Amino acid sequence: MDNIRPYHHLQTAHCENGVAAGLLRHHGLDFMTEPLMFGLGSGIFYIHIPYLMINGGPAVAYRSMPGWIFSRASKLLDIKVNRRKFSNEKDATDYLNKQITLGNPVGCQVGVFNLPYFPAEYRFHFNAHNLVVYGKENGNYLVSDPVMETVTQLTEEEMLKVRFAKGPLAPKGHVYYPENVKPVSKEQIQKAISKAIKRSAFDMLTIPGSIVGVDGIEYTAKQIRKWRDKLGPRKAGLYLGQIVRMQEEIGTGGGGFRFLYAAFLEQASNYVNNEQLLKISDEFTKAGDLWRASAVNMGRIYKGRLNEQKDFEESANMLNEIAAIERAAFKELRKIKI
Numbered sequence: 001m002d003n004i005r006p007y008h009h010l011q012t013a014h015c016e017n018g019v020a021a022g023l024l025r026h027h028g029l030d031f032m033t034e035p036l037m038f039g040l041g042s043g044i045f046y047i048h049i050p051y052l053m054i055n056g057g058p059a060v061a062y063r064s065m066p067g068w069i070f071s072r073a074s075k076l077l078d079i080k081v082n083r084r085k086f087s088n089e090k091d092a093t094d095y096l097n098k099q100i101t102l103g104n105p106v107g108c109q110v111g112v113f114n115l116p117y118f119p120a121e122y123r124f125h126f127n128a129h130n131l132v133v134y135g136k137e138n139g140n141y142l143v144s145d146p147v148m149e150t151v152t153q154l155t156e157e158e159m160l161k162v163r164f165a166k167g168p169l170a171p172k173g174h175v176y177y178p179e180n181v182k183p184v185s186k187e188q189i190q191k192a193i194s195k196a197i198k199r200s201a202f203d204m205l206t207i208p209g210s211i212v213g214v215d216g217i218e219y220t221a222k223q224i225r226k227w228r229d230k231l232g233p234r235k236a237g238l239y240l241g242q243i244v245r246m247q248e249e250i251g252t253g254g255g256g257f258r259f260l261y262a263a264f265l266e267q268a269s270n271y272v273n274n275e276q277l278l279k280i281s282d283e284f285t286k287a288g289d290l291w292r293a294s295a296v297n298m299g300r301i302y303k304g305r306l307n308e309q310k311d312f313e314e315s316a317n318m319l320n321e322i323a324a325i326e327r328a329a330f331k332e333l334r335k336i337k338i
Helices: 015-026 034-040 068-076 089-101 156-163 186-205 213-231 233-248 253-272 276-302 309-335
Strands: 044-054 057-063 080-084 106-110 129-137 140-144 152-154 175-179
Touching: 015 034, 015 068, 015 106, 015 129, 015 175, 034 068, 034 186, 034 253, 044 186, 044 213, 044 253, 057 213, 057 233, 068 080, 068 186, 089 106, 089 129, 089 156, 089 175, 106 156, 140 156, 152 156, 186 213, 186 253, 186 309, 213 233, 213 309, 233 276, 233 309, 253 276, 276 309
Parallel strands: none
Antiparallel strands: 044 057, 080 175, 106 129, 106 175, 129 140, 140 152
16 A cells, blocks of 8 residues: 555564564654663563463463553653554454554554464464554555564454454454654653663562562462472473463563563663663573573473472572572662662
8 A cells, every 4th residue: 555654574572562662663763672662661570370370370471461561661751552452343453454544553462373474383372462563465464573583464364363362361353553652852761761660670579469579489489399299290390381381482481571671771771871770680681591591490390301309499499599689689770769
């Protein structure tokens, strides 16, 4: 279509960061990067919900709720985000087509299971994936999925299926896009960085409940020590396999999100001219390395290569070490005056 403004594909480690950063860059905020979006959106988090099971294992999340990153970052930068959900498939399709006709790229929440361009091993029932729809050509939707190397396409039938996937976090045709984006000053970015860091420190240190933040990491470690005797080696291994899946296959997971936050602090230090942020950035890199190492250890147990109690203890010890590093790092962040 002639009225489609060029949309530049942005490949990123995590889908929501990539969609949000890509849409803001499309509207002229060229300074926006994936780490900056993640940090300004206070995306770093941890929660273990013992009473909620996903794919036969415990529900564990290493980031804030889907949609919060873009909403929080936009609010700090005084940007309005228009969001719509639909109960009717035709209304959802008509709205998407209208935005395309207007030349307005939009973010879409979709289910992963029916995305044809995803490798088979990554196509499981997860309904909080995000992508950008930026046009239509020969009846197919033009798609920029940030976790893919290049742009792709979906047929009308495929688009409808992924936009109305069933199950937990059902997208219900959810579309979103920024409106009336104005230039952002360096001072605005500095203030946003300060507020975002304080929110992340609060989320990880002081939200009530033993299953949230660094307390939540320690809670998971405590449960891992019990699982082998309580559930038996096989089921306990499956639980660990689910933690690894939530960590490494859904988004960038535990380690990747910590690396992203480290990169955010590094970029933030340039905006606010504070070298303390660089030192704390190194601590989150250490935490990310440990998250990745813990995933390898849990993966070996899940695959049956390890199954002794000492192996579960080792996995739990790694999480306790991670919790200690992140607790100390967030305490330091809370002290910094920006």
